[in-house]
Amino acid sequence: MSEKPEIAVTGMGFELPGWGERPILDALDGPVAYGELDARGILGKKGLRYKDRATLLALCAVQKALQDRDLLDVDPIRRADIGVCVSSNLGNMDTVCTVSETIRAEHVDRTSPMSLPVASSNVIPASIAIRYGLKAINLMLCNGATSGLDALHIAAKMLRSGRAEKMLVVGVEPLNAISERLLIECDPEARSGPGSRPGEGAACLILEPIADGLGVEPYGTLGGYEFFAPGASMRTSSAKPDVWFVPAQTTARARSHVEAAQASELADVPVVDTTINTGELYGALGVFQALVAPLYLRLTGGRLALLSNGLTFGDGLSSLQLRI
Amino acid sequence: MRIGITGMAVKTSLGGTLGECYEALCRGRDANAPLRAFDAGRYNAKHSYEIDDRQQRKDRPYRASEWLSEVIGQAVGESGVAVSGSRCGIFVGTGLRELRSVELWYNHRASIELDRLHFGGCAAARLPFPAPVYTFCNACSASIFALAVAMDLLQDGTYDVAIVGGIDSITESMFGLLDRVNPMHPQCLRSFNKDRRGVLMGEGAAAVVLEREPAARPKAWLRGVGVSCDAYQDTAPHRDGLVQAMKSAGERSGLAPAEIDLLFVHGTGTILNDQVELEAVREFFGKHANELLITGVKPSIGHTSGASGLISTVVAVQSLIEGSAPPIFGLHEPIEESEGMRLLFAPTPTDGVHNVQVNAFGFGGVNAVAVLARS
Numbered sequence: 001m002s003e004k005p006e007i008a009v010t011g012m013g014f015e016l017p018g019w020g021e022r023p024i025l026d027a028l029d030g031p032v033a034y035g036e037l038d039a040r041g042i043l044g045k046k047g048l049r050y051k052d053r054a055t056l057l058a059l060c061a062v063q064k065a066l067q068d069r070d071l072l073d074v075d076p077i078r079r080a081d082i083g084v085c086v087s088s089n090l091g092n093m094d095t096v097c098t099v100s101e102t103i104r105a106e107h108v109d110r111t112s113p114m115s116l117p118v119a120s121s122n123v124i125p126a127s128i129a130i131r132y133g134l135k136a137i138n139l140m141l142c143n144g145a146t147s148g149l150d151a152l153h154i155a156a157k158m159l160r161s162g163r164a165e166k167m168l169v170v171g172v173e174p175l176n177a178i179s180e181r182l183l184i185e186c187d188p189e190a191r192s193g194p195g196s197r198p199g200e201g202a203a204c205l206i207l208e209p210i211a212d213g214l215g216v217e218p219y220g221t222l223g224g225y226e227f228f229a230p231g232a233s234m235r236t237s238s239a240k241p242d243v244w245f246v247p248a249q250t251t252a253r254a255r256s257h258v259e260a261a262q263a264s265e266l267a268d269v270p271v272v273d274t275t276i277n278t279g280e281l282y283g284a285l286g287v288f289q290a291l292v293a294p295l296y297l298r299l300t301g302g303r304l305a306l307l308s309n310g311l312t313f314g315d316g317l318s319s320l321q322l323r324i
Numbered sequence: 325m326r327i328g329i330t331g332m333a334v335k336t337s338l339g340g341t342l343g344e345c346y347e348a349l350c351r352g353r354d355a356n357a358p359l360r361a362f363d364a365g366r367y368n369a370k371h372s373y374e375i376d377d378r379q380q381r382k383d384r385p386y387r388a389s390e391w392l393s394e395v396i397g398q399a400v401g402e403s404g405v406a407v408s409g410s411r412c413g414i415f416v417g418t419g420l421r422e423l424r425s426v427e428l429w430y431n432h433r434a435s436i437e438l439d440r441l442h443f444g445g446c447a448a449a450r451l452p453f454p455a456p457v458y459t460f461c462n463a464c465s466a467s468i469f470a471l472a473v474a475m476d477l478l479q480d481g482t483y484d485v486a487i488v489g490g491i492d493s494i495t496e497s498m499f500g501l502l503d504r505v506n507p508m509h510p511q512c513l514r515s516f517n518k519d520r521r522g523v524l525m526g527e528g529a530a531a532v533v534l535e536r537e538p539a540a541r542p543k544a545w546l547r548g549v550g551v552s553c554d555a556y557q558d559t560a561p562h563r564d565g566l567v568q569a570m571k572s573a574g575e576r577s578g579l580a581p582a583e584i585d586l587l588f589v590h591g592t593g594t595i596l597n598d599q600v601e602l603e604a605v606r607e608f609f610g611k612h613a614n615e616l617l618i619t620g621v622k623p624s625i626g627h628t629s630g631a632s633g634l635i636s637t638v639v640a641v642q643s644l645i646e647g648s649a650p651p652i653f654g655l656h657e658p659i660e661e662s663e664g665m666r667l668l669f670a671p672t673p674t675d676g677v678h679n680v681q682v683n684a685f686g687f688g689g690v691n692a693v694a695v696l697a698r699s
Contacts, residue, residue, distance in 0.1 A: 003480075084553075089442065096423050097430040100496040104431050108367045108500040116501040117558035117687060120419060121461035126688025129555040135568070138553035138690050139469065140461040142421055144442045150458060154473060161476035163551065178430070186429070188437040229454030230445070314439030316454075 007156040008218035009322075010166075011071070011206030012291050013064025015042070015057050016278070025295050032278050034175070034200065047131060050114040053174040054091040054202075055127045061202035062128050062168060069206050069216065076133035083136035083164030086125040087151035087171045089144060089283040090179040092118050097178050124172060136164035146227065146310040146318035147171075148286020152205070153225040153320060159209050166208040171287030175200030183280060188314040193249040199279025203288040220294035223304070223321025230316045238321055241269055242302030245289040247312060248273045250280070254311040269306075272296065285309050290322055297324045327478050328542025328699065331403025331533035332638045333395040336625040337373040337526055341398070345625075346642045349650035350671045354624040355526070356512045362496050369503040371511050372494060373526030373626025385425035385434050388493040389446035391529035392416065396489055397450035403533035405485055412485040414457040415474040416443045417467030419630030419686070421459065423495045431496075447489055455487075463686030464590070466490065466630030467530065468694050471637070472549035478536050486534045490634030494525045498629075506594075513627065515591035515620050516598050516667060518657045523592045526626020530634035544641040545697040547679065548576030554689025561597055561685055566604035569691035573681065577695040582612045584695070585677040586649060588636040590685045591620035592627050601683065602661040617677070619668040623653040633684030637694055640680045644698050649674050 014024055018035020039048055039056040043063055048056065066072040071079060095118040102111050117123050122140035129138050137158050141151045148171040155167040173179065175198055183198045208214070210221065224238050248258040248271050258271060274292060275281065281288055286309040293305040303324060310317035335341070337355030338348040348355075355373045360381060364370045375391065378384065396414075422441040428434035439445060444457040462469040467490025474486035502523060503509075510521035534546060550572025554565030574581060590601055606613045621632075621639055628635055643649040651668040658667055682694045 080555075089438070093423075093426055096426060096495065096497045099500060100427040101431055103366050103496055103500045104363075106366075108503050111500055111504050113501065113505045115497075116505055119495070119497045119501050120463045120687040121421060121423070122463045122466075122686070122688050122690060123558070126463075126553075126558060126690065129553045129689070130557065133555050135553050135555045135565070137469075137472075137551050138462075138688065139473075141458065142442050142461045143457075143459050144439055144444055147442075154458065157473070157476060157480070157482070160480060163472075163476070182426075182429075182438065186436050186438045188439055227456035229448060229456065231454060314437060315444065316456075 005209040005211065007159055007207050007222045008210045009205050009220050009294065010208050010216050010218050011065045011069030012219060013061045013068055014201065014203045014291055015060035016201040024292055025299060027277050030277060051127060052092060052095055052118045053176060054088055054172050055124050057174060057202040058086065058124050058128060058170050058172040059131060061170060061204035065204040065206050066132065079133050080135045081165040082134040083138060083158055083167045084125040084128050084134055085139040085141060085151045085155040085167055085169050087141045087147040087283045087287060088124060088173055089142050089147060090173050090182060091124055092121055093182060094176045094178040095119060145282060145312045145315035147283040149307055149309045149318040149320045152222065152286060152290055155207050156222055159207060166206055168204055168206055169287055170202060170204045171284035172202035173200055173282050173284045189251045189312065191251055196250055197279040199281050201281060201284060203284060203291045205287060205290055220322050220324040223323050225320045228317040239304060241304045241306035243272055243296060244269045244306045245272050245274065245293055246308040247275045249276060250312045257311055293322045294324050325479055326537055327475055327546045328535050328538040329532050329544050329546055329641060330405055330535050330538050330542045331399040332543060332641060333398035334530040334635050334638045335391050335395055336528040336635060337375050338625055342638060342642060346639060349621060349624050349639065350648060352651060352653055354653050361494055367500060367503050368509045369524060372524055374494065375527040383428060385428050385436050386422060386440060388422055388491050389440060389443060392443055392489050392491040393446045393449050395529045395531040396447060396487055399531035399533050400450060400487065405533055405535060411483045412455045413477060413483045414447045414455050414487045415470040416447055416457060416459045416489040416491060417470035417630050417634065418459060418461055418491050419463050419466050420492050420495050420498055421461055424493045427496050462630065462690050463688055464629050465633055465684035465686035465690050465692040467634035468549060468684040468692035469551060471694055472551050472692060474534055475546060475549050478534060484536055488532050488534060488634065490530045490631035492629035492631045493527050499525050513593040513623050514654050515593045515623050515652055516658050516662055517655060518659055520593045520598065522594050523627050526628045528625060528628035528631045528635050530631055530638050532638060542699045544644055544699050547579060547695040547697045548573055549692065549694045550576055551692045556689050559687050561600045562689055563600050563604045565689050565691050566601060566685060567608050569693045570608040573693035573695050579679055579695060581609045584616055584679050584681045586617045586674065586680045588640050588682045589618060589620040590683040591622050593622060598659060599661050614664040617649060617666050617668060617672055619649050620652050633682060633692060636682045640682055640696055643674050644677060647674055648672065
């Protein structure tokens with residue numbers, strides 16, 4: 001039932017501050033100890049002043065993904081038909097809060113004019129486009145807990161409708177005092193377990209339609225996507241996967257959904273909850289899952305992964321298949 | 325395949341309904357007023373275009389969500405579309421989402437919930453069944469980007485019906501930073517006037533219902549939506565990118581530049597933006613730039629950020645239906661770049677107008693252009 005043309009994952013990169021060069025699959029083995037973000041070490045010194053943390057994280061992941069697809073050290077004209085779809089919910093919240101606090105406490109003249117671009121939530125995809133010369137469709141999706149998988153779905157659609165030749169899909173969330181408070185104070189659902197500790201990071205996938213002369217062995221291809229609004233029946237109609245990536249441990253809603261599915265259509269399917277080790281990645285989670293899944297399938301000899309986001313923070317559920 | 329607009333609604337500082345807003349625009353009224361949302365003593369700019377619905381001036385979270393829910397309810401009600409039997413998706417475009425609510429949480433200890441910051445619940449609240457909601461935060465062109473994605477997903481058969489919303493309330497941080505970078509401290513927004521001093525923010529919401537091959541005659545056809553990204557600068561516009569979005573819209577609409585009869589500009593009223601937009605218009609339309617009618621709504625309602633493109637779209641459709649396009653409020657001495665162009669000083673008949681273009685450009689160089697046709 002896959003739509004045509006099929007959409008392949010042809011490049012990937014991620015940034016978990018302090019993680020270094022270790023393979024991402026190691027993040028399934030134990031808790032991630034977050035460290036310093038060395039954006040200058042990854043991106044060089046130029047053009048990083050005044051960038052907020054979410055943008056820096058995203059740029060690091062994008063840089064590695066472009067390198068992975070051999071699109072970094074090329075004439076920028078070759079990147080002009082690439083589009084961007086970023087998923088993030090907490091991206092510029094720190095700037096918005098601190099700027100408004102400065103105005104309230106003192107006067108607007110005490111704010112930095114360099115904060116202006118960051119007051120707009122699309123600063124992340126715009127910064128990516130400007131740095132690498134990406135002139136096709138440029139989208140910022142802020143869609144809550146399902147946002148990462150929704151971004152992959154929308155990006156695939158934009159490729160099919162001819163809005164770009166390739167799409168960079170980036171999931172990113174920063175960790176700072178304000179994002180941490182938001183995740184804890186403003187969560188409408190009681191959360192517990194190791195997956196509810198706030199995490200941070202960025203993941204970037206390069207998507208392109210499978211055509212003659214792709215010139216690279218894809219990591220995998222995207223399959224069917226489903227969105228279930230809160231309260232909707234969430235029985236998945238897709239083929240039985242070899243593994244199910246789902247934040248199973250985070251909320252009572254997520255736990256009961258996973259238990260119900262494992263008692264019926266997804267019986268005997270192993271569950272991988274990446275949030276246990278990375279912490280809550282919120283709008284970045286879906287892209288992070290899609291980056292880990294093909295590597296996991298290769299390691300375990302599987303073919304089909306089901307990725308699910310949501311059932312946390314009051315949101316619905318999105319699911320996306322990924323095949324190798 | 326044809327995509328029709330079968331329901332629409334707007335709410336702005338000029339009024340809570342499309343009828344009120346359209347009539348006020350045509351009568352040459354504006355909603356400029358002293359700043360009420362925030363303590364004016366903290367700013368240099370002291371005027372804005374607010375939807376003044378706070379009781380005793382006390383701000384509350386989720387005002388944007390309330391308006392979005394309202395306009396979607398009106399648009400769906402008007403369309404009479406049997407949404408319950410259709411595959412339906414909701415696409416929301418916003419520059420500032422519920423960031424005002426986040427400011428109220430941070431500075432005033434207001435209680436907020438994360439799932440209410442991205443419009444999912446409120447956008448679907450007026451529908452009798454669950455539908456997916458996608459919230460695009462694409463700066464000041466967000467709602468036309470949402471329109472582009474919605475149109476693509478109708479054309480490829482993912483949905484039969486799409487509801488597109490545009491929504492923005494003023495945030496302290498954006499109002500403040502726009503103030504911070506503008507030494508001219510404007511009292512009002514004056515698109516294309518020589519004495520313009522810059523942008524002032526407004527609040528507003530719009531919604532349209534789109535249907536594939538609607539059974540009844542639609543209000544107008546959505547012919548195509550083009551987008552582009554400058555990849556040039558954070559906050560300044562770039563002529564090439566603007567022209568590229570217009571070309572893309574023309575190609576997707578199957579219309580030549582000379583077939584556009586009326587243009588709703590983005591027209592933010594800043595020195596640079598107005599100049600670059602008209603240069604792009606001249607480059608794209610060639611000598612037809614002096615033939616088509618040109619108007620814009622921002623001098624009347626302020627810059628409503630991500631909602632502005634869809635508000636212009638709805639007013640454009642209403643101009644076709646009512647037979648008259650509203651003027652550019654406050655236009656008295658147009659800038660040199662408009663020499664020879666037919667900027668509207670007064671309400672102007674639209675009898676000869678078949679196709680309308682709507683421009684929307686945003687921070688980060690994200691450009692989106694919609695083309696509509698008379699039904």
